[in-house]
């Protein structure tokens with residue numbers, strides 16, 4: 001059961017007792033958004049990240065979702081990818097394929113992985129080109145305020161340093177305003193070459209969910225959500241702010257343990273007030 005589902009300036013916080021509960025609720029949330037998008041638009045355009053998020057999505061492979069979700073309407077993209085071959089252990093595509101995509105009845109041509117035979121720069125511009133075609137046909141929606149794609153859902157994780165997708169703290173790509181997909185060659189975490197959606201694309205989505213679990217992220221989450229600490233201006237997780245969309249944080253109690261909202265609910269639970 002959710003400890004709290006409170007709305008803050010940084011979006012809605014959904015805090016759960018355990019990793020398993022996060023996984024259960026996340027699957028339900030994704031399935032619900034898929035149903036709404038398919039009803040409204042005929043498609044569900046979803047962008048994945050890598051990392052711990054993918055195993056947290058695992059419940060989508062089982063009942064009831066394997067039967068109830070209209071997988072044929074899913075169009076899958078990556079909010080970030082490492083510039084490695086698709087069969088490499090560091091590939092976000094490989095992770096998603098092994099843990100999720102190969103286990104549900106998706107249409108293979110709807111899976112838009114990043115071209116691993118190109119340089120980082122070429123792959124970023126090709127991926128953006130592909131996205132532009134899909135926005136033209138409205139397979140991916142378009143933002144009302146700029147020409148950016150409007151994904152039905154972008155799923156992000158957050159690293160302990162506050163990075164989301166492959167947008168790292170204080171990196172100059174955080175200031176990118178024109179490109180939809182860009183690349184870096186100096187990731188502070190290996191592998192160094194990566195592709196990533198830019199902030200304007202992330203912030204144009206209809207829904208963004210940031211999924212964060214574990215005590216190693218508690219301090220950073222506190223900085224991001226409670227808006228404390230001296231230098232938050234170039235902290236990627238704090239820059240996620242889908243102006244015309246919804247932002248939901250899926251947290252387990254370990255990750256949430258240093259949040260003001262969590263401490264308040266703990267106090268209320270103890271005192272009954």
Ligand SMILES: O=C1O[C@H](COP(=O)(O)O)[C@@H](O)[C@H](O)[C@H]1O
Pocket residue numbers: 049050051052053080081092156157158159160163164165166189
């Ligand atoms: O490097 C990356 O890290 C983030 C966070 O991963 P996590 O395992 O700490 O949840 C991930 O969201 C991103 O896609 C990935 O490339």
